[in-house]
Structures are given as structure tokens and as C-alpha cells.
Amino acid sequence: xxxxxxxxxxxxxxxxxxxxxxxxxxxxxxxxxxxxxxxxxxxxxxxxxxxxxxxxxxxxxxxxxxxxxxxxxxxxxxxxxxxxxxxxxxxxxxxxxxxxxxxxxxxxxxxxxxxxxxxxxxxxxxxxxxxxxxxxxxxxxxxxxxxxxxxxxxxxxxxxxxxxxxxxxxxxxxxxxxxxxxxxxxxxxxxxxxxxxxxxxxxxxxxxxxxxxxxxxxxxxxxxxxxxxxxxxxxxxxxxxxxxxxxxx
Amino acid sequence: xxxxxxxxxxxxxxxxxxxxxxxxxxxxxxxxxxxxxxxxxxxxxxxxxxxxxxxxxxxxxxxxxxxxxxxxxxxxxxxxxxxxxxxxxxxxxxxxxxxxxxxxxxxxxxxxxxxxxxxxxxxxxxxxxxxxxxxxxxxxxxxxxxxxxxxxxxxxxxxxxxxxxxxxxxxxxxxxxxxxxxxxxxxxxxxxxxxxxxxxxxxxxxxxxxxxxxxxxxxxxxxxxxxxxxxxxxxxxxxxxxxxxxxxxxxxxxxxxxxxxxxxxxxxxxxxxxxxxxxxxxxxxxxxxxxxxxxxxxxxxxxxxxxxxxxxxxxxxxxxxxxxxxxxxxxxxxxxxxxxxxxxxxxxxxxxxxxxxxxxxxxxxxxxxxxxxxxxxxxxxxxxxxxxxxxxxxxxxxxxxxxxxxxxxxxxxxxxxxxxxxxxxxxxxxxx
Numbered sequence: 001x002x003x004x005x006x007x008x009x010x011x012x013x014x015x016x017x018x019x020x021x022x023x024x025x026x027x028x029x030x031x032x033x034x035x036x037x038x039x040x041x042x043x044x045x046x047x048x049x050x051x052x053x054x055x056x057x058x059x060x061x062x063x064x065x066x067x068x069x070x071x072x073x074x075x076x077x078x079x080x081x082x083x084x085x086x087x088x089x090x091x092x093x094x095x096x097x098x099x100x101x102x103x104x105x106x107x108x109x110x111x112x113x114x115x116x117x118x119x120x121x122x123x124x125x126x127x128x129x130x131x132x133x134x135x136x137x138x139x140x141x142x143x144x145x146x147x148x149x150x151x152x153x154x155x156x157x158x159x160x161x162x163x164x165x166x167x168x169x170x171x172x173x174x175x176x177x178x179x180x181x182x183x184x185x186x187x188x189x190x191x192x193x194x195x196x197x198x199x200x201x202x203x204x205x206x207x208x209x210x211x212x213x214x215x216x217x218x219x220x221x222x223x224x225x226x227x228x229x230x231x232x233x234x235x236x237x238x239x240x241x242x243x244x245x246x247x248x249x
Numbered sequence: 250x251x252x253x254x255x256x257x258x259x260x261x262x263x264x265x266x267x268x269x270x271x272x273x274x275x276x277x278x279x280x281x282x283x284x285x286x287x288x289x290x291x292x293x294x295x296x297x298x299x300x301x302x303x304x305x306x307x308x309x310x311x312x313x314x315x316x317x318x319x320x321x322x323x324x325x326x327x328x329x330x331x332x333x334x335x336x337x338x339x340x341x342x343x344x345x346x347x348x349x350x351x352x353x354x355x356x357x358x359x360x361x362x363x364x365x366x367x368x369x370x371x372x373x374x375x376x377x378x379x380x381x382x383x384x385x386x387x388x389x390x391x392x393x394x395x396x397x398x399x400x401x402x403x404x405x406x407x408x409x410x411x412x413x414x415x416x417x418x419x420x421x422x423x424x425x426x427x428x429x430x431x432x433x434x435x436x437x438x439x440x441x442x443x444x445x446x447x448x449x450x451x452x453x454x455x456x457x458x459x460x461x462x463x464x465x466x467x468x469x470x471x472x473x474x475x476x477x478x479x480x481x482x483x484x485x486x487x488x489x490x491x492x493x494x495x496x497x498x499x500x501x502x503x504x505x506x507x508x509x510x511x512x513x514x515x516x517x518x519x520x521x522x523x524x525x526x527x528x529x530x531x532x533x534x535x536x537x538x539x540x541x542x543x544x545x546x547x548x549x550x551x552x553x554x555x556x557x558x559x560x561x562x563x564x565x566x567x568x569x570x571x572x573x574x575x576x577x578x579x580x581x582x583x584x585x586x587x588x589x590x591x592x593x594x595x596x597x598x599x600x601x602x603x604x605x606x607x608x609x610x611x612x613x614x615x616x617x618x619x620x621x622x623x624x625x626x627x628x629x630x631x632x633x634x635x636x637x638x639x640x641x642x643x644x645x646x647x648x649x650x651x652x653x654x655x656x657x658x659x660x661x662x663x664x665x666x667x668x669x670x671x672x673x674x675x676x677x678x679x680x681x
Binding site: 055074075079082087109115 | 594
């Protein structure tokens with residue numbers, strides 16, 4: 001689904017050159033739920049931005065759902081973002097004076113769907129996150145958890161191939177965070193591929209794979225047993241390696 | 250289907266954007282409206298001054314200036330007014346297709362059947378009958394008088410409105426300075442901008458005349474000359490000018506082509522030379538023929554001050570665009586988050602550019618509407634200070650279209666740099 005080989009991203013100003021990603025390689029298969037962890041400034045968000053085609057990279061190869069993104073024009077990159085990627089941000093990034101419906105509808109507008117098709121998709125997406133009855137609400141009339149669920153609905157509405165979540169529970173209390181994580185797990189069970197940047201080690205242990213980024217490089221990855229909270233086995237490591245090529249395997 | 254839906258979506262986004270920052274957009278609109286309005290008002294003046302008043306034959310209508318002054322202090326240039334016998338010499342030539350010899354006068358007019366004694370101060374054109382066909386004067390009722398003599402007149406629409414409420418007044422009798430003359434024709438509303446047939450003495454922007462009377466009749470009745478005149482002889486009144494060196498008649502001829510023009514020039518030069526040889530004047534032969542636009546140019550009908558002010562208006566508009574652009578830049582900067590979000594969820598640079606341009610076009614339409622109102626106000630204001638502009642301070646339909654186009658162009662121009670900057674934002678920078 002997502003294949004990065006030796007990706008480098010360098011930020012440069014007049015005096016300083018910062019290597020945000022160095023020879024970063026990662027392969028995420030369809031249906032995986034990958035947690036990306038690492039200290040602040042390690043390059044997690046840069047990785048997510050590059051993965052989401054929100055930022056360029058300087059070297060390396062990146063293939064998304066079989067499409068090599070190097071050399072693609074802005075229109076083509078935008079279409080890839082629109083059709084294949086759903087973003088979930090820490091700050092929800094809802095437009096405050098748009099209704100919930102209009103917020104979820106936004107990406108569909110750029111897809112060229114008819115009004116009836118957009119309506120069906122928006123309602124279905126909001127149904128999935130349990131907010132079908134709040135179509136006309138403004139974001140400010142919802143709790144933080146509900147706003148993040150709207151953001152998830154917006155990401156889902158276009159039926160993307162992959163969901164990229166940047167600390168989706170970072171602004172939520174534990175109860176709301178739990179609800180959001182459950183939705184993400186449900187989506188993953190339904191076949192969605194998810195890459196989630198998180199600082200929360202518990203959340204990282206809940207997912208099928210945790211990769212750690214340090215100094216812009218993949219430092220470690222762990223593969224966990226399938227989550228079964230009822231049996232309390234969350235976080236049991238069944239595979240651990242530092243060799244990224246093994247991760248690909 | 251898709252582009253239609255995006256068009257309406259972009260329109261709704263533009264309206265939403267206006268609602269979010271109404272004060273800022275009002276300032277932008279006002280800034281651009283003032284710039285466009287001032288320029289449009291100036292262009293309206295220049296347009297009236299510089300336009301061709303009779304495009305269908307402006308190159309064929311020729312004004313004649315001659316150099317036959319008999320005195321010892323000749324004018325520097327050939328005179329645009331001729332004495333009676335020079336004018337008649339031209340009128341009797343069979344070279345021109347048509348000719349018109351006339352002078353401006355004025356009378357008080359009233360309907361003899363009216364119970365009111367109110368008289369209307371009326372401008373008179375005392376002219377030969379060829380004037381009407383030569384100038385393409387439009388008749389509403391009746392026709393032109395056919396002879397130079399006769400107690401007949403043609404009246405203009407404005408006077409007909411004043412005295413006869415716009416009805417067909419052919420056959421009615423007017424009392425003009427105590428004389429009774431019958432109306433044989435009524436003109437439609439007739440606007441000539443500039444008034445090419447009398448572009449001298451600052452009259453180029455006067456209205457067309459109220460009354461057109463046969464030349465010989467006006468002279469016989471002693472209707473005084475209401476325009477520039479020069480005379481080397483003493484005379485008691487206009488009726489005494491036919492054989493005097495009194496210069497007051499303007500002459501226009503209609504010549505079909507350059508050959509006729511050349512023939513006319515030779516005719517005038519021969520005539521002038523004969524006068525010189527007969528000792529009637531000591532001057533070098535110098536007769537000038539100018540078609541309508543040449544004549545308006547020679548008479549400097551386009552006011553140089555208005556031209557200068559128009560250039561200043563263009564510069565002022567450039568400053569307005571710069572200011573509007575700065576305001577829009579701040580607006581776009583404030584909207585960075587939304588730009589980033591839209592780009593992240595699939596809007597391309599092209600989408601954002603079209604969205605921005607739609608907003609600019611909508612703003613341009615509002616700006617155009619306000620600019621045209623301001624333009625009208627500026628023209629009204631200019632007439633207050635410069636009353637002579639009254640008849641040219643008009644917004645013609647083409648100026649309304651031009652004003653709207655200018656507003657659209659300036660609105661788009663002011664958005665170009667902010668849009669360029671917005672399209673260079675790093676998408677991820679505003680999203681967390």
C-alpha cells in the first residue's frame with residue numbers, strides 16, 4: 001500500500017540544514033494499522049506529511065497504492081490526496097463556520113460527485129462515527145471527541161485507501177481518546193489501512209505494528225499480537241527487530 | 250456538470266469569505282471603486298471630447314478657413330470665419346456635394362397661439378438649407394426649409410418639448426423677436442459630441458441649436474451675430490454685412506473623395522489669388538481644408554488638462570490596486586489554515602486559483618457597480634465646478650461596460666500577487 005525507500009527530507013535556511021528524514025524506508029501493507037512513535041522532533045510528522053503528499057522529499061522513492069509519486073504534477077498529487085488518502089489531524093481542523101455536513105462534504109466537492117452522491121457519502125460517514133443526527137451542527141456545538149469524529153468522517157467520506165492520523169487523540173481526554181481509538185480499530189478491522197503518529201505507548205501497543213523514528217530514521221519496529229483487550233494481551237511483542245528490510249518482509 | 254457545480258461552490262465560498270471579513274472586503278471594494286470611478290469619470294469626459302460626432306462621413310465633411318483679410322494687420326492663421334461674398338462663392342461652386350453657410354444667433358421665441366407671454370431664450374443657427382443633409386440632422390416631423398429666404402424655421406426637440414410638449418408642431422407659427430415664422434420641420438433629440446459644426450469659441454460641447462432659420466432671412470431680419478466675428482469695415486447691423494469685410498460665417502462642404510478635395514482647394518486658391526491680384530488683400534494665398542476630426546484636433550477640443558488628469562487617474566488607480574492587493578494579502582494570510590486544509594484534502598493549486606479568481610470576479614462586479622455610481626457622482630461634481638462640461642459629462646453605455654471591465658480587471662489584478670503567495674504556502678505548515 002505504502003512503500004518508501006531511502007526517503008530524505010532536508011529543510012534548509014540561510015544558516016542551518018536540518019535532516020528531518022534520512023534514508024527513511026518503510027513498507028505498509030494493505031489492512032495494517034501502524035503506529036509511528038518517537039521523541040519530539042524525531043521526524044514523525046515529516047514522515048506523515050511526506051506520506052500524505054503534503055510535503056516534498058529530496059531523495060528516495062515513494063510508491064502509494066502502486067503509484068510512484070516522484071515527478072507527479074500538482075494536479076496529480078492533489079487527486080492522489082483526494083482519492084487515496086484520508087487525513088485525521090490532532091486539532092481536528094474543522095472549518096468553524098461550516099456545518100458538520102459541509103465540513104465532511106469538503107473533500108467530496110473536489111471529487112466531482114453529484115449532490116446526491118455527496119449527500120449519501122456524508123451521511124454514511126457520519127453514521128459510522130455516530131454523528132448522523134448532528135448534520136447541521138457547527139463544530140463549536142460539539143465536544144472535542146465529537147469534533148474528532150467529524151474529522152474522521154471527513155477522512156472516510158472519500159473512501160480512501162489509507163488513513164493518516166497525526167496524534168488523533170492528542171487533544172482529547174482519556175474517555176474521548178478511547179472512543180476515537182475504538183473507531184479507528186473498527187475501521188481497521190473493516191480493512192482500512194491506518195498509519196497513526198502517536199506519543200502514547202499504550203496506543204502504539206494496541207496496533208498491529210509500531211515503528212519508532214529517531215533522528216529522521218526508522219530506529220525500531222515491533223509487531224504485536226492482534227489486540228484482544230478482553231484477554232488483556234495488548235502489547236505482547238511477538239517480533240522485534242531494527243532491520244527495516246526485515247520489517248518489509 | 251462538474252464545472253457547473255464547482256462554479257456555484259466557488260461562488261458560495263466567495264460569499265462566505267465576504268461574510269467572514271465584511272469590513273476588510275468593504276475597504277477593498279471602496280478603494281478599487283474610488284480608483285475605477287475617478288478614472289471612468291475622466292474617460293467619460295475624454296470619450297465625449299475625443300469621439301467622432303459623425304463617423305459615417307466625418308472624413309467627407311470639410312471646414313474651410315481662408316486668408317482674405319484686407320487690412321494691414323492680418324491674422325496669423327487663415328480665418329475660420331468668412332465674409333459673406335467669400336462664403337457665397339463657395340456655396341455657388343458645384344464641386345461639393347453639399348455645402349452649409351451659417352452663423353450663430355439668438356432670439357426669444359413663443360407660440361403665437363399661446364395665451365402665455367412667456368418667451369424662450371433660444372439659440373439660432375442661421376443657415377443655408379444644405380446644413381440639414383450635410384450634418385445628417387434627424388427629423389421627427391416635417392422637413393428642412395428649401396430656400397435661403399423664407400419665413401420658415403426648423404426647431405430642435407428641446408424647444409419643441411418646451412413650447413409644444415413634444416407634439417408635432419409643423420405648421421405652427423412662432424413669434425421670434427417679433428417676427429412670425431412657420432415651423433416646417435422638427436428635429437428629433439439630436440446630440441453631437443463634440444458639436445463639430447461650431448467647435449470654436451469654447452462651444453464644442455454646447456447642445457445643438459433650438460432654431461434653424463434660413464440664412465438670408467436671418468440676415469434680413471437683422472438677427473445679431475452670437476459668435477466671434479471680425480470686421481475691417483464699419484456696419485450698422487448684420488443686415489448691412491453682405492458687401493462688407495465682415496467675417497462671421499462658417500462654411501462646411503461635403504466632398505466625396507480626395508479628388509474633390511483637391512479640386513476644392515484649387516478652386517479656393519484660384520479665387521483667393523484673383524482677389525489678391527485685384528488688390529483686395531495683400532496676403533499669401535493660404536486656404537485650409539480640414540475634415541471633422543482634423544478640425545476638432547486643430548481646435549484642441551480635447552482639453553489637455555482633462556487628459557493630464559486622466560493620466561493621473563490611471564496612476565491613482567495603480568495605487569488603489571496596490572493598496573487593495575495589500576489588504577487582500579492580509580486576508581489571504583489570515584485564511585492560510587483553510588487554504589492548507591483544502592489543499593490537504595484534495596484541492597489542487599488550480600482549484601485554489603479558480604476559487605480566488607471567482608472571489609475576485611464577484612468582488613469586481615460589486616466594485617464595478619459602486620464605481621459606476623461614484624463615477625456618476627464625480628461627473629456631477631465636476632459639472633458643479635466646471636459648468637462648461639455639463640453636456641459632455643455623461644456616462645454612455647460603452648463607458649458603463651468599460652467601467653465594469655475596469656473594475657473586473659483591477660479586482661483580478663489586485664488578487665494576483667496574494668493568490669500567487671497563497672499557492673506557495675507549504676500545505677502542512679498550517680495543519681497540526
